[in-house]
Amino acid sequence: MNAIRFHTHGGPDVLRFEEVPVPKPRPGEVLIRVRACALNHLDIWQRRGLPHVTIPLPHISGSDVAGEIAASSQSDLPAGMRVMLQPGISCGRCQACLSGRDNACAKYEILGYRNYPGGYAEYLTIPVANVVPIPETIDFVRAASFPLTFLTAWHMLVTRAGLKQGEDVLVLAAGSGVGQAAIQIGALLGARVFATAGSADKLAKARALGAEETIHHHQQDVAAEVLRLTNRRGVDVVIEHVGEATWPHSVRSLARGGRLVTCGATTGAKAGLDLQALFAKQLSLLGSYMGTKGELLQIAPLLFAGRLNPVVDSTFPLARAAEAQQRLESSGHFGKIVLEV
Numbered sequence: 001m002n003a004i005r006f007h008t009h010g011g012p013d014v015l016r017f018e019e020v021p022v023p024k025p026r027p028g029e030v031l032i033r034v035r036a037c038a039l040n041h042l043d044i045w046q047r048r049g050l051p052h053v054t055i056p057l058p059h060i061s062g063s064d065v066a067g068e069i070a071a072s073s074q075s076d077l078p079a080g081m082r083v084m085l086q087p088g089i090s091c092g093r094c095q096a097c098l099s100g101r102d103n104a105c106a107k108y109e110i111l112g113y114r115n116y117p118g119g120y121a122e123y124l125t126i127p128v129a130n131v132v133p134i135p136e137t138i139d140f141v142r143a144a145s146f147p148l149t150f151l152t153a154w155h156m157l158v159t160r161a162g163l164k165q166g167e168d169v170l171v172l173a174a175g176s177g178v179g180q181a182a183i184q185i186g187a188l189l190g191a192r193v194f195a196t197a198g199s200a201d202k203l204a205k206a207r208a209l210g211a212e213e214t215i216h217h218h219q220q221d222v223a224a225e226v227l228r229l230t231n232r233r234g235v236d237v238v239i240e241h242v243g244e245a246t247w248p249h250s251v252r253s254l255a256r257g258g259r260l261v262t263c264g265a266t267t268g269a270k271a272g273l274d275l276q277a278l279f280a281k282q283l284s285l286l287g288s289y290m291g292t293k294g295e296l297l298q299i300a301p302l303l304f305a306g307r308l309n310p311v312v313d314s315t316f317p318l319a320r321a322a323e324a325q326q327r328l329e330s331s332g333h334f335g336k337i338v339l340e341v
């Protein structure tokens with residue numbers, strides 16, 4: 001089969017389009033013919049190399065996948081069935097897994113990250129529990145654009161931050177995968193959504209997705225603008241994933257009793273904190289990582305019914321994966337960048 005692999009860490013030029021053997025499913029797994037694979041920042045981190053993570057080389061990235069069952073021993077998952085994949089793989093037997101918190105499993109890993117080769121390839125294998133059938137009305141590109149970001153945003157807003165109808169939520173970087181998902185989920189839940197972005201065009205797109213207030217993060221002081229728009233009150237929830245560059249603004253934007261939930265640190269992981277603000281304003285700082293299998297099954301019908309719509313920025317053929325990653329790194333995109341396989 002054809003796949004994109006890297007044999008050493010580095011820039012986009014280390015990505016090689018090459019022929020590799022089709023993987024064989026182990027017991028409890030199915031073989032998937034990949035049709036679309038959406039990019040995530042995780043793909044970039046693994047390609048560049050992470051200081052404390054060893055990635056077996058050569059490596060095939062790709063966590064967000066839609067395609068067809070190619071081979072399966074499960075009678076309810078016949079060959080040809082159209083599916084999308086839950087990107088979180090867990091042991092299925094531990095206390096966390098059996099309590100429905102599989103994203104807290106000690107053996108948790110993400111498809112295409114370390115031991116499970118991902119969707120930058122024509123075929124991959126995955127445990128049966130990670131397969132989610134999709135209807136004919138959902139094309140592969142949209143299906144591949146859904147799982148990781150919408151699952152992450154749902155877990156942050158609903159499970160971790162407990163966002164309620166009528167609350168105010170600030171979503172950073174509206175054009176990012178998590179950003180566009182969080183705006184839609186916030187609006188669907190009846191919250192007032194504030195979104196930030198770095199261009200007028202992106203701010204207009206954020207409003208079209210359901211943001212009521214938008215802030216230009218290059219031209220405006222985000223926290224000052226949030227406080228002005230809320231009559232000095234601040235927002236109930238902040239959705240963080242940018243890290244060092246935005247953290248102080250995010251904390252200053254919180255109302256008394258506000259919750260800040262973070263799933264990433266794209267600009268750096270070192271952040272300071274005013275402890276006086278933390279206790280006096282009774283703030284909650286929450287970490288969030290992916291989401292559970294049950295949550296993806298809970299939100300999949302919202303995709304199928306058209307109530308949540310992943311925004312697709314652009315598509316590239318598999319062979320042009322390097323170009324697709326460069327577009328993700330340039331931050332010029334709005335929504336998901338998808339490889340068609």
Ligand SMILES: [Zn+2]
Nearest residue numbers: 091094097105
């Ligand atoms: Zn487990």
